[in-house]
Amino acid sequence: MFVLVLMEDCLAKKMEITVSEAEKRTGRNAMNMQETYTAYLIETRAVESQNEGQCSPVDSLWRRYSEFELLRNYLLVTFPHIVVPPLPEKRADFVWHKLSADNMDPDFVERRRIGLENFLLRVASHPVLCQDKIFYSFLTQEGGWKEMVNETGFQLKADSRLKALNATFRVKNPDKRFTELKHYSDELQSVISHLLRVRARVADRLYGVYKVHGNYGRVFSEWSAIEKEMGDGLQSAGHHMDVYAASIDDILEEEEHYADQLKEYLFYAEALRAVCRKHELMQYDLEMAAQDLTSKKQQCEELATGTVRTFSLKGMTSKLFGQETPEQREAKIKVLEEQIQEGEEQLKSKNLEGRDFVKSAWADIERFKEQKNHDLKEALISYAVMQISMCKKGIQVWTNAKECFSKM
């Protein structure tokens, strides 16, 4: 699909990775019910240095889509600051009428195979992600991989709050860059899905225009039977109309790959948004912790000086039902002081964590931006190339048809 720009020490340079086959399987699921699914064959081979000239052996293993999902979820949690490459769509979306929306449809499976291969190549060429051991095992270790992933305990690290997509965290001092980025990712998502929808409709209509011309063939042929001079011209023109009508199938199949390229970035927009959300959540937690610390310090001060500046129910009840003893107060102050110290340390580390996150996230975002600009420009160019090819085919067919018509 894309020409990937490979970093020097990334996995993709050392290892050839392909998703070479797809196979329908039946098995039993977790509830012991029979299910049908597709398994994909991942083949890997070490890239030999040019001098050796020998082909190293190919390793292979089968994985199904759900395992890819598990891998990606692991990466999302383990590398929250990275824009993690997306998987191809789970179900066929933005289809125009001829394409099937069925997951078992061979064309869909084929496009998914390509998408999964692309996903693996993306991860393998990412400077950070490619070094992950779980990823490496995914490619090379058939048995026990699932257990290995679960043992990392990544599910525990996953913040359930992130799952609530629409939840907003009131961040008092949002980072302007991340806010802008989130806005951009929303726009990207919106515009690409709109584009894909209209493209599907345009494809539908184009299909109709071409196919309707196929009706000429038969009627020209039947008409030519009663004509003397016009017969040959009609007959041969009809043949060219058939060619014209048939040509649309290949044209639209190629265009589907272009749509897939755009879809990848539609899903990438989600990944981008996820990084922004994680940052937002971090910022929120930081602010909450700071707030909590401030209020504890205040409480402590009040207890120490005996002045009540802030209203609290406890304060009121103690006023009504009698003050605490000095010992009780001392104990309280001590507890608070411990908490304050803990809080300060936590705040420090949270701040540090936040700064690290921002630094590494921003580095990856810059990398992503460059990749996106490069890839999308290539995609647009390839679209132009497709259109040019379609026009040339059209010119050829109609030139031939014109010659036949002129002989009528």
Place this chain on the structure above:
Amino acid sequence: MSCLQDTSLAEANSFSPSMPISPSSMINQYKFEDEPELKDLFVTVDDPESHITAIETFITYRVVTKTSRGEFDSCEYEVRRRYQDFLWLKSKLEEAHPTLIIPPLPEKFVMKGMVERFSDEFIETRRKALHKFLNRIADHPTLTFNEDFKIFLTAQAWELSSHKKQGPGLLSRMGQTVRAVASSVRGGVKNRPEMFAEMNEYMETFSHKINILDKIAHRIYKEEREYFNEMKEYGPIHTLWSASEEDIADSLKGVASCIDKCCKATEKRMAGLSENLLPIIHEYVLYSEILMFSEEIGKLEDKVECANNALKADWDRWKQNMQYDMRSAFTNVADNNLRYYEECLATWESFLASQTVDHHGEEDSEDRP
């Protein structure tokens, strides 16, 4: 009559800027018959106008005639005619020349069409067909000298009214036709000369095929229009997208512009179809309806011999016309499609060139045209 000095006649290709017919299509109509320079009668139908009276609403069309013929008192005429008048002319011609193939008129009503009776589309389609009708007559070696035709082209409204009142009416003529058809059906085909049988056999198949072609052509038009409608929305999305991008904004705008240009090109292609192929095919659909009733002619026993020859000549002429018309109509369709694809190709190639120049770095920027 030295109207040949008249510049408007010498400029056989163009009458006035308001004429909606292209010069080349005028020549195409005449080309087969005679060289344009030998033509001495030019007729156009244009300028539809609505008339509202207490009883009815109807449309009149302007009929302009330019001629150098001696029989005409003047060399230029301008009259207004309504559909009824055309119907009258057709029936008079059928009456006077029962052995000749009289060109068809556009339908009286649009039965199940999506087009309203007085919509612009309907009026324009009808105008084109009426123009064709008169020109077919003008081109016909016999019909062009018919007296009623001359009156139709030249008489003022009141003159035509009074002239119409003379002679066997339309109704009696209709009665004759119905009786003739009925008797020919009852009497069988035993007395019919071979030629009529051959003609009818041909027309049966031709009629069937031309009707299918009519449907196909309309369907293609419809599909092209739907495609055009979707394309209109497609380009602007890319422009919208470019607003949130920096690096790829130019590429996106470039694609948007290409799509818009292709959209316009497809509109032209559609228009070409509606201007050329659709009216021609439809005219032949109407012809095939008329020509299927030619059986009655065999019943004119005292005129059978000359009927044979006159009809044979006209039949041959019709077939040649048909061949020419079909050839030129379909060639025109091919030309339209070629033009469409060539325009689109140029657009995308120029976009591609602009992208690959950017690709190869700033050094090339000076070489950019």
